[in-house]
Amino acid sequence: MAVVLIPTALQKYAGGKDELVLAGATVQQVVDNLAAEYSALNSQLFNDKGELRHFINLYKGQEDTRNLQGLDTALTDLDEITIVPGIAGGAGVPLAPPVTVIDPERSAAATLSNDEILRYSRHLILPEVNLEGQKKLKAAKVLCIGAGGLGSPLIMYLAAAGVGTIGIVDFDTVDYTNLQRQIIHGTGDVGRTKMQSARESIASINPNVEVIGYEEEFTSANAARIVQDFDIVVDGTDNFPTRYLTNDVCVLLGKPNVYGSIFRFEGQSTVFWAEKGPCYRCLYPEPPPPGLVPSCAEGGVLGVLPGIVGCIQANEAIKLILGVGNPLIGRLLLFNALKMQFRELRLQKDPTCPICGENPTITELIDYQQFCGIRGEEAAPQAVDTSEEITVVQLKARIDAGEKLTIIDVREPYEFAIARMPGTKLIPLGQIAERSGELDKNTEIILHCRSGKRSADALNQLKAKGFTRLKNVVGGITAWSEEIDPDVPKY
């Protein structure tokens, strides 16, 4: 039997007691009983092999058991065992230093009104936030590139959390097809600018937030000027040139870039911060060939997916501001919404990266459209001669005149199921090259798709195969619906 004296540091693992009475004829037996009865102590007392940590000393009475028989030291009734923690340490390489994104002077100077203290009370009672953290949020300036699918939940949660200044870069207008996922905008906002709509949503959620709007295209000409005043940039864009631009300007200005992307049912997120880890170019040194990666309009997207990824981005931005938790620096989070799986891949900084590596070759912003091989803002229609075009009005006239026409629809089967033009045959764009044999080179072939872009691509493919009598329907089935037959649904 022994009375075991527990040091203050370990009392919470011993039921809050500073003294325990335990059975045992030797020190080892008492220790075993202690471990059995208070298993919470184990991780503090024992190493991975189950041995007593070398900086835990056990005293029997006034004597260190190392000077006696160690753990085999025999005990008589009511001997006193003191667990003496070794107190040691020293200078050396610091542990991963705390991530400070917000200037401490700025956050100390932030003030919260009583109203705000009530508003954020559920934050203030968290040890990881508390008043100090809420002031950091208030002092923080976060730039959101894009107020669309990713930007919507991101901006809303940053506003709710009390981020003092939210910058938004978006010059787009709310479109009806946005509402399936861009929840910062509502039905009544269709036709208004996304900036107007976002400002109102933010004001409704949290009037304490200052919104700085940039209703302009984010380009090499203005990127540095816009980004320099912010602490964190969150990338919610939908095209590759802007992603590379955002990355480069953040690397050059030393800002963290919270990245998120979506494709159909899958999402990705990470934090690029060149000082502490890889950048976007370390991961993707080259953009994909233009036209390879479909946009949401072309590939489709499950509406809630950008909601999830945008919230993850908001979470990361908030963690960077507060300096808590493990940010996704050097970690790529992969999410599959259908399988409901999260995976993570470790990312390494590339020492040969042209912008953040050891010998950077890129020292200023470049022409990103050219870098991504795109001539216009979005994949512009391939150049098609006006002699190779036919308007829907002209087409309708020829159909009404009783002409027998070969009209090929190059959309996908599911689009064909949604809406089709009369008398058309479906050959999806991806199959045009292999199935060109089904078409007669001597007949005039009229091609259409949804908007005229894909059919222009198909036209050029067939021209390359020696077809000469080709016509592209300008504006596609969308134009047909608008100008000829409104009963044909637009989608």
Added chain:
Amino acid sequence: MIDWLTGHGKLARFSNYFARFWFGSGASDPSTGYSVRMICLTENQTAAIRSHGEREFPYECCGVILGDLVSDLHDETRIVRELRPLENSQAEDRERRYLVSPEQMFALMHQERDTGLKILGFYHSHPDHPALPSVVDRELAFPWYVYIIVSVISGRAAKMTAWQLDEDRESFLSEQIEIG
């Protein structure tokens, strides 16, 4: 529908494009800490730590933080009553290491019982090093204790910080030092 999924050769190429990653080991998650995130010291107390650090320079100084614990349902407040310098019992390498010998610690623990003043934590200095916990500090630390570190650069005390070891021993949570 099958045509849409398989006939679209572009999708397969796109997935391959996105599969070019570097692989490595996984990351770890910290657990949450305690609710005590602030320690209050008087001006005299911080001055005492500073001057102890300066006296012992270029060696690390160490001392114990004694006081009271006031607990209620949600929280535990520590009130610092006394800062007592201790001997750095390291046999060698005292410029970069400190050790409170088991004998000193044993004596302190028994005094705790006699006086009622509890051991709340320890302070030590980092000569010519930043006031940030090191790997060694983490390996040898205990949760719950407050660790105060004062940086002493070329004999002059500089920044002072306070830390608590996370419950899963992975990281230190920083604490505010309130002077009052």
